[in-house]
Amino acid sequence: MRLTPKSATLIVLALLVAITPFFFPSGYYYRVGALLFVNGIAVTGIVILTGYAGQISLGHAGFAGIGAYACALAPVHWGLHPALAAVLGAAISAVLAYLVGRPILRLKGYYLGVATLGFGILVSMVLNNERQLTRGPDGIEVADLGLREVLKGWGLNLTNGEFWYFFCGLCLIIGAWLALNLHNSPTGRALRALHGSEVAARTVGVDVARFKLQAFVISAVYASVAGSLLALQNKFITPDVAGFMHSVEMVTMAVLGGVGSVLGAIFGAGILTLLPQVLTVFAEYEQMVLGLVMLLVMIFLREGLLPSILKKFWGKDE
């Protein structure tokens, strides 16, 4: 049977989630894995926005912040279940992305980057300064998701680390599946068309503004879900999650691994999640090594790590 790129990607992800735990020497690796998957979800959103539609956002951490703080605040103030709070966060992120995206997606290139950057910083400022609501820069506790207890009731007794590893892994697979479906849908084709040339796309009848906005909203929801998952597993969240550096990190992960492919971007997220853990011994040189890796990838592997490596091995595109 010939594998389509879509099913191949999903199989790789599923194997990765299911098999790697057999090689984990301790519970700490589940934590690293869970972080990798959360970052993977966020960058999958970036793939839709940047890889498919060719738009740049430097403010996606703002949406992650909204998702995270929805999980922290909604259970306390409205007695909402944390899972519903995550859904609420995603909804708020979508609405905000729609409202903000409408005017700023008219901008192009750097201007779009700057406008989204502004949005991210605004969210970060609100989280830092609205102390009576968000408890400010010192952060706030997040309620327990409670799903682990439910599983325990069903006879599935997982440690905290194991639970979050498999739960985030599952979310990532679902997220990747949706993104891959989008890639092959009429919307996906329209997005890739406007990525190639907005003028050409418009002449063949693509509603450029509408599709750009759609991509922006969808990717905002991904970032929001990633933020929610992070908050729920950490059970504590600070405004750092919405910080500018986090936005840059998301874009960097996606570009490093290959922003055109879901698996590539997740691969990039994996590298940038694992490297700091591997490099703890050289903590002082961490930034330098990251910078060097980035630089080399930009110069020699312009499509990103994974697509370039695959091309080398297979001699053709994915």
Add this chain to the structure above:
Amino acid sequence: MTKTLTTTALGLLAVLGLTGTAVADIKIGASIAATGPAAFLGDPEAKTLEMLVEELNAAGGINGEKVELVLYDDGGDPNKARTFATRLVEDDEVSAIIGGSTTGTTMSILSVAEDAEVPFISLAGAIDIIDPVKPYTFKTPHTDRMACQKIFEDIQKRGLTKVGMISGTDGFGASMQAQCKAVVADYGIEIVADETYDPKDADMTAQLTKIKNTEGVQALVNPGFGQGPSIVTRNYKQLALDLPFYQSHGVASDGFIALAGADAAEGVRLPGTALLVADLLADDDAQKPAVTAYKAAFEAKTGAAVSTFGGYANDAFLILADALRRAGSSEPAAIRDAIEATAGLAGTTGVYTFSATDHLGLDLTAFRMLEIKDGKWTLVE
């Protein structure tokens, strides 16, 4: 494609596995913001811990066992701190954790340490860390509430009742502002002006002018750390605000005087630790030996001046080493019980006496009211 990827993934895991450390007799873990925006806290803390472990091992270790320090740099990022705490507990299997330079990182480490039942000594200020008391969590720095109490106590002694506050909106400033408002009434003092500034602001004359023009204001209190308070101090001088001026323990370092200028900082008071005035301590002061020993060792080792923050790490390590000696085992539960039983241990920050209901172990005497005179710290009697 499947094959290549799985191989890559396994390769990465192999690299991760290689970083595991050698087995030691007693393992102590630390996650500290040695770099990043909170490096002014974490850098002296990390250097202090490394120095103390070296000293201790050179002197024969604890009960004949060597101590190994596993130190990670979390860069002040709570998410990283949680990962490192998990790593310390699950992978390095340490007996105790020191760290959390900031409140955010501390809160992240705290839940991991409590879940794993590993003793944890925090180096961050917020009162939430030990109030309510959590079984495995302790901390060495005094709380910002205590700093407020010390300041208001001094204002009360001067017979003043109306103060103006100007606070930074960063974590430290905002937290202390809230704590000061909570305790101010206990001292019969009223806050008549309450202004804030962004820690990155370059000028605070507008806020200070507003306070200056407030009816009846008799003293000025500035909770904040970093460069903000230095700018406030300069502006205070430029506006010729002739009010008793209090800074917080957040700027208790020589760097503050240098940044604000000795001229502008003249007469500024703040609650600081004995460490800043090591030379001025009376010979019979309980803290004198601990303070001078740490100061001499740190300055000889690094060539840099001691800071209050390094002192917090020093005290955390002293408490832990003392507890390890008494516990006679590296079982986390035994260490926890020994830490809680610590009594009359003199550190650089104060004299610690923990109990089941008090995991900070300091009282107001731990703070010394200091005043800057001619660019030098002096003790206010």
